[in-house]
Amino acid sequence: xxxxxxxxxxxxxxxxxxxxxxxxxxxxxxxxxxxxxxxxxxxxxxxxxxxxxxxxxxxxxxxxxxxxxxxxxxxxxxxxxxxxxxxxxxxxxxxxxxxxxxxxxxxxxxxxxxxxxxxxxxxxxxxxxxxxxxxxxxxxxxxxxxxxxxxxxxxxxxxxxxxxxxxxxxxxxxxxxxxxxxxxxxxxxxxxxxxxxxxxxxxxxxxxxxxxxxxxxxxxxxxxxxxxxxxxxxxxxxxxxxxxxxxxxxxxxxxxxxxxxxxxxxxxxxxxxxxxxxxxxxxxxxxxxxxxxxxxxxxxxxxxxxxxxxxxxxxxxxxxxxxxxxxxxxxxxxxxxxxxxxxxxx
Amino acid sequence: xxxxxxxxxxxxxxxxxxxxxxxxxxxxxxxxxxxxxxxxxxxxxxxxxxxxxxxxxxxxxxxxxxxxxxxxxxxxxxxxxxxxxxxxxxxxxxxxxxxxxxxxxxxxxxxxxxxxxxxxxxxxxxxxxxxxxxxxxxxxxxxxxxxxxxxxxxxxxxxxxxxxxxxxxxxxxxxxxxxxxxxxxxxxxxxxxxxxxxxxxxxxxxxxxxxxxxxxxxxxxxxxxxxxxxxxxxxxxxxxxxxxxxxxxxxxxxxxxxxxxxxxxxxxxxxxxxxxxxxxxxxxxxxxxxxxxxxxxxxxxxxxxxxxxxxxxxxxxxxxxxxxxxxxxxxxxxxxxxxxxxxxxxxxxxxxxxxxxxxxxxxxxxxxxxxxxxxxxxxxxxxxxxxxxxxxxxxxxxxxxxxxxxxxxxxxxxxxxxxxxxxxxxxxxxxxxxxxxxxxxxxxxxxxxxxxxxxxxxxxxxxxxxxxxxxxxxxxxxxxxxxxxxxxxxxxxxxxxxxxxxxxxxxxxxxxxxxxxxxxxxxxxxxxxxxxxxxxxxxxxxxxxxxxxxxxxxxxxxxxxxxxxxxxxxx
Numbered sequence: 001x002x003x004x005x006x007x008x009x010x011x012x013x014x015x016x017x018x019x020x021x022x023x024x025x026x027x028x029x030x031x032x033x034x035x036x037x038x039x040x041x042x043x044x045x046x047x048x049x050x051x052x053x054x055x056x057x058x059x060x061x062x063x064x065x066x067x068x069x070x071x072x073x074x075x076x077x078x079x080x081x082x083x084x085x086x087x088x089x090x091x092x093x094x095x096x097x098x099x100x101x102x103x104x105x106x107x108x109x110x111x112x113x114x115x116x117x118x119x120x121x122x123x124x125x126x127x128x129x130x131x132x133x134x135x136x137x138x139x140x141x142x143x144x145x146x147x148x149x150x151x152x153x154x155x156x157x158x159x160x161x162x163x164x165x166x167x168x169x170x171x172x173x174x175x176x177x178x179x180x181x182x183x184x185x186x187x188x189x190x191x192x193x194x195x196x197x198x199x200x201x202x203x204x205x206x207x208x209x210x211x212x213x214x215x216x217x218x219x220x221x222x223x224x225x226x227x228x229x230x231x232x233x234x235x236x237x238x239x240x241x242x243x244x245x246x247x248x249x250x251x252x253x254x255x256x257x258x259x260x261x262x263x264x265x266x267x268x269x270x271x272x273x274x275x276x277x278x279x280x281x282x283x284x285x286x287x288x289x290x291x292x293x294x295x296x297x298x299x300x301x302x303x304x305x306x307x308x309x310x311x312x313x314x315x316x317x318x319x320x321x322x323x324x325x326x327x328x329x330x331x332x333x334x335x336x337x338x339x340x341x342x343x344x345x346x
Numbered sequence: 347x348x349x350x351x352x353x354x355x356x357x358x359x360x361x362x363x364x365x366x367x368x369x370x371x372x373x374x375x376x377x378x379x380x381x382x383x384x385x386x387x388x389x390x391x392x393x394x395x396x397x398x399x400x401x402x403x404x405x406x407x408x409x410x411x412x413x414x415x416x417x418x419x420x421x422x423x424x425x426x427x428x429x430x431x432x433x434x435x436x437x438x439x440x441x442x443x444x445x446x447x448x449x450x451x452x453x454x455x456x457x458x459x460x461x462x463x464x465x466x467x468x469x470x471x472x473x474x475x476x477x478x479x480x481x482x483x484x485x486x487x488x489x490x491x492x493x494x495x496x497x498x499x500x501x502x503x504x505x506x507x508x509x510x511x512x513x514x515x516x517x518x519x520x521x522x523x524x525x526x527x528x529x530x531x532x533x534x535x536x537x538x539x540x541x542x543x544x545x546x547x548x549x550x551x552x553x554x555x556x557x558x559x560x561x562x563x564x565x566x567x568x569x570x571x572x573x574x575x576x577x578x579x580x581x582x583x584x585x586x587x588x589x590x591x592x593x594x595x596x597x598x599x600x601x602x603x604x605x606x607x608x609x610x611x612x613x614x615x616x617x618x619x620x621x622x623x624x625x626x627x628x629x630x631x632x633x634x635x636x637x638x639x640x641x642x643x644x645x646x647x648x649x650x651x652x653x654x655x656x657x658x659x660x661x662x663x664x665x666x667x668x669x670x671x672x673x674x675x676x677x678x679x680x681x682x683x684x685x686x687x688x689x690x691x692x693x694x695x696x697x698x699x700x701x702x703x704x705x706x707x708x709x710x711x712x713x714x715x716x717x718x719x720x721x722x723x724x725x726x727x728x729x730x731x732x733x734x735x736x737x738x739x740x741x742x743x744x745x746x747x748x749x750x751x752x753x754x755x756x757x758x759x760x761x762x763x764x765x766x767x768x769x770x771x772x773x774x775x776x777x778x779x780x781x782x783x784x785x786x787x788x789x790x791x792x793x794x795x796x797x798x799x800x801x802x803x804x805x806x807x808x809x810x811x812x813x814x815x816x817x818x819x820x821x822x823x824x825x826x827x828x829x830x831x832x833x834x835x836x837x838x839x840x841x842x843x844x845x846x847x848x849x850x851x852x853x854x855x856x857x858x859x860x861x862x863x864x865x866x867x868x869x870x871x872x873x874x875x876x877x878x879x880x881x882x883x884x885x886x887x888x889x890x891x892x893x894x895x896x897x898x899x900x901x902x903x904x905x906x907x908x909x910x911x912x913x914x915x916x917x
Contacts, residue, residue: 077775079699080736096651097705114703114768115775184790188797201787283762288786289771302764305628305649 035259038335045331052324055317059127066121069106074125075289078116083107092116098306111309113299123313126291131321133207133286134273140211141268142261145218150249150257152219153226164223170216176278182209183284201287206279210272217271218264222257229256259336266329270322277318293318401897401915406618409641409911410630414623418589419573420562420580421498424505426813426908429559430643431595431621433907435482436562436580437611439473439492439541440553442817442906444612444913446665448718450905451817453553454610457487457563457581458541461553464858468548471556475539476608481579482600485565489534489541494566496532501525501570506560509815512552514544525570548856550863554816581606583614583912595621597911615900615915634658637893641914645889648705648764654891661894664887665903666709668716668814670822671700672882673758673773674798674839676806681751681782682840688878689730690749691807694742694780695773697733697883703768707887710734714822714871716885718905720860721819721867725875733883739780746781756784759808761794766809773807799836810839811886817905818860819867823851826874842879 039045066073079093085103092112093099099112110119152163170178183206190200198204229235230253238248273293279285280294288295293314300310415428420436423429433441441456443449455461457479462471479487496513499506500520510516514531533542545552555561568578577586583603588596597619604613622639624630631646633639635657645664646654654662675682675691682688697710712728715721731738746752756777760770770786777784784807789797798805815821824830828843829852850870854863874880890901890909897917902910 075775075778077699077772079702079772080696093699093702095702095706096655097648097702098652115771116699188789188793201785283788283790288767288788289774299768302647303649306652307649 035332035335039331042331042334045328045334048324048327049331051320052328055127055321055324056131059124059131062121062124062128065124066118070109070118070121071107072118072121074117074122074291076117078112081116098303099310101307102309110313111307113296113307113310114303119296119310119313122291122296123293123317126293126296126314127317127321129203129286129290129292130273130276130294130318133203133210133276133292134269136204136207137210137214137272137276138265138268140208141214141218141272142265144212144215145222146254146257146261148215149219149222150226150253153223154230154245154249154253156227160223163219167216167219167223170213171220175213175275176282179206179209179213179275179279180282180284182212183279183282187284187287201290203286203290206276206285210275210279213275214268214271218268221264222260225257225260226253229253263329263333263336266325266332270325270329273318273325274322401615401900401917403615403915404617405916406620407616407640407896407911407914407916408620408622410622410624410633410639410643412623412625412627412630412644414592415595417572417574418577418586418591418595420559420564421495421502421506422504422572422574423559427643429907430909430911431586431597432559432562432580433582434584434597434614434619434911435577435582435586435600436559436564437582437608438557438559438561438563439475440557441611442557442904443610444902444904444910446902446904448720448905450902451668451718451720453557456557456608456611459539462543462556468550468856468858469545471543471545471552473541473543473556475541476606477539479581479606480602481565481581482585482602483565483579484602485579487563487581488536488566489539490536491563491566492541492561493529493532493534494568495561495563496529497525498564498568498570499560500529502572504560506558509555509558509560512545512547512549514546548858550855550857550860551816551818551820553858554818554821558816583612584619592623594623597621612910612912614912616911619911631891634891634893637895640893640896641909642891643909645705645707645887646891651705651707658891661896661898661901662889662891664707664889666717666885667888667908668718668817668905669811669886670711670714670716670882671708671769671809671811671884671886672714672880674805674808674810674880675878676804676840677843677879678841679804679806681749681754681756682806684749684751685877686745686749687751687754687782688881690742690745690780691773691777692730692875692878692881693738693745694776695881695883696737696776698736699772700769700883703772704765704884704886707889708884709887710884711882712875714826714874714880714882715819715867716814716822719814719817719819719822721864721871723865723868723871725872729876742780752781754782756782756806757787758784759787759789759794759798759805761791761809762788763791766791766794770809773809777807795837796835798839799832799834801833801836805839808839810880813886814906819864820851820855823855823867823870826870826879827851840880842874844873844877844879847873847879 081092082089083092085105090100093116099114100108101111103109108118110123113119148163152160186205187200191198235248235252238252276285276292277294280292281298286292286295296314297311303310411427413427415423415431416425417423417428420432423432437456439456439458440453443452443454453461457476458473459476462473464471475489481487496510499510500516513529515529516531519527519529531544562580564578564580574591575589577589583600584597585600586595587598599614599617627644627647628650630642631650631654634642675688677683701708701710710733712725712733713722758770758774760766767788770788774784774786797803798808812822812825825838826842826847828848830838831841831843847870850866854866857863888908890903892901895916897915900913900915902913904910
């Protein structure tokens with residue numbers, strides 16, 4: 001295996017000799033361009049990246065589907081109503097409480113739930129909710145983890161001690177337990193901090209809870225990387241030029257953390273979507289009647305035998321989303337730094 | 347290639363995780379169910395006598411409970427599971443007929459010779475103990491045991507304490523917390539067996555209170571502590587010989603009971619009843635269908651109702667309980683302080699829809715009192731339309747417009763239990779349909795009723811239900827009596843406070859002659875519905891489900907204790 005010097009490409013890597021030689025020959029190749037080229041070569045990652053984009057597009061189209069195709073909303077209960085499917089009049093929910101199965105027509109394409117709501121409509125709206133929370137929470141994680149990781153790693157001393165001990169305490173809590181504890185209490189009474197007030201049931205509550213829950217999982221690796229970087233010559237040079245600590249942190253260190261953050265982001269989104277599903281399943285995340293995949297799985301469990309689609313449909317969407325994000329994330333990691341052993345550990 | 351393999355492996359891993367996620371919320375407990383499944387097998391004895399109606403007595407019946415009884419001590423138990431079992435082993439001075447339907451609500455003498463002799467001022471009850479009674483351990487029953495029984499209820503801070511506080515001196519007894527102190531309102535004579543109970547005020551339902559399991563007699567030397575693991579002896583067709591919390595209970599026939607010759611109380615058909623706690627309701631149903639177990643207490647889960655209907659024909663039937671499910675509407679908080687808005691909700695709720703949420707196990711109703719209760723007079727026609735027909739949504743919308751409450755924010759409260767959550771979501775959807783802006787709020791089940799029962803919460807509307815403690819309308823009507831409104835732990839969730847209703851209930855509550863005041867309760871019920879103070883939608887149904895070995899005619903759904911274990915017998 002040939003090794004390309006990091007000074008040459010910006011990213012250290014191990015590559016097959018022919019590819020390494022090709023990359024060396026490419027004129028004016030910056031590190032990002034090389035990474036993009038590597039990502040393009042990773043067909044599996046690209047395919048799953050496209051799958052994810054499709055899922056996002058589908059979820060974003062939820063209001064259009066609901067209004068123009070299914071002619072309903074994700075909240076509309078139609079328990080005692082009937083519909084005509086292929087010329088036959090059918091109960092949306094049967095007398096024994098069993099909802100209608102997939103009709104494969106415009107209305108109730110994937111069947112109904114216990115409350116007579118269109119599962120397909122709720123699935124798309126649920127995707128919107130789950131992805132919104134996933135991205136929102138990941139951004140919160142990214143900002144907080146970067147800030148605290150930089151502070152702890154760069155300043156060291158008592159600041160590092162305090163932040164690291166806080167990380168230790170958070171690390172000691174199983175993330176689900178932490179999420180459930182916060183979710184149950186905040187969803188009941190909401191939260192008011194100074195001028196900021198969130199009502200119980202607001203989507204911001206699970207977003208913030210999940211975002212905070214994962215800070216430690218990103219903050220620690222960032223701190224470790226900053227500890228290494230702060231001893232490098234370019235930091236010494238910056239100090240010698242008289243740059244202040246904040247300037248060094250944000251103009252010298254932060255750009256060097258970009259690849260790490262980029263690698264972590266899709267993985268955090270995937271984990272955040274999973275955690276949202278778990279919290280909602282346990283009643284501590286998204287609150288009814290707002291649909292989310294976790295809420296839908298939870299609602300379907302009681303009817304697993306007679307109406308399995310209620311659980312399978314959101315379960316499959318969850319699997320696809322998490323899988324596509326994970327594989328695409330791995331592709332990004334391989335493109336940026338194939339030797340890296342970055343993993344979300346929890 | 348390796349990436350594809352990794353992708354497949356990851357796909358499988360996430361799929362398995364999703365399935366685990368889906369499975370972890372069910373009631374299934376594989377450990378419990380495995381042990382229960384292997385231990386539960388019916389062993390009816392071979393040479394058993396045949397009853398006059400064709401079944402056979404003797405043998406061991408097996409059964410499943412989903413939840414362990416809260417206590418296996420009559421002073422403490424306050425759950426259906428506990429009462430189902432304890433009724434067979436602890437007979438109070440008064441009890442109920444072992445009969446199905448309205449007949450089962452009739453009070454009969456239990457260990458007392460006759461129904462109480464009530465004084466003209468309705469404050470003194472005189473009873474006389476039957477002679478020759480003995481506990482299952484052979485100890486003679488004394489009149490003074492009754493006072494000890496009530497002392498245990500009060501001293502152990504039982505959930506039943508409030509029922510006995512009308513007895514003179516009980517409040518001081520509770521306050522002083524001295525177990526052996528005398529309760530002046532209970533005077534007993536061990537020689538004659540006479541028991542005199544004095545009340546501070548007339549309580550029309552006090553005879554029913556005497557028939558509650560809390561008052562099931564125990565010996566005078568029974569310790570003042572929870573006796574769940576070593577239940578005290580009692581007087582009943584059965585005796586508790588094994589009680590292991592969360593595992594099971596064994597009832598054995600009390601050989602001495604038949605000799606007491608107490609009229610209208612069966613002496614028991616089975617020799618032994620083995621109850622196993624099995625949290626896996628799916629396994630319970632499968633086992634009873636396959637005749638591996640003889641009796642299950644809980645209704646089948648909603649996803650198995652169809653299968654049970656098909657496979658257990660002739661040994662499965664629902665029956666209506668003395669319960670009411672309703673939506674409370676807070677009369678003190680807008681918009682439900684407006685009668686038109688309350689009536690609009692009553693018009694809009696589709697009781698057929700709610701029946702389907704209950705898996706069919708709900709009898710739609712327009713009354714607050716359940717049909718098995720004296721004082722029940724069916725509102726016919728129901729002011730809001732036939733409960734078995736489609737709702738009048740147009741009328742509901744019109745009322746909302748007239749009230750000026752269109753677009754008003756409403757939070758509909760419910761808990762996260764299996765029925766409450768979909769019902770709450772449905773009610774919120776209905777309210778939104780008629781012009782309000784409603785959102786459901788789901789709260790964890792263990793704190794739900796405290797939350798909506800706290801005036802600070804100002805809960806506008808929400809899920810509520812009530813199952814009788816005893817078959818007397820007073821046990822329901824206090825829920826809509828203005829005098830029962832409290833700041834915390836309020837059970838009159840809607841703060842219903844109508845002077846006319848209050849007076850009707852108060853007058854009726856003071857009269858022990860239920861037949862004479864039944865129409866007053868009926869009138870109060872009617873007024874509550876007419877004014878839309880609450881929105882009742884039905885009475886829950888429970889089910890009788892037994893194995894093929896059981897004589898179906900012996901399976902009696904007693905309105906207070908549900909399936910009467912003393913009468914069940916094999917074919």
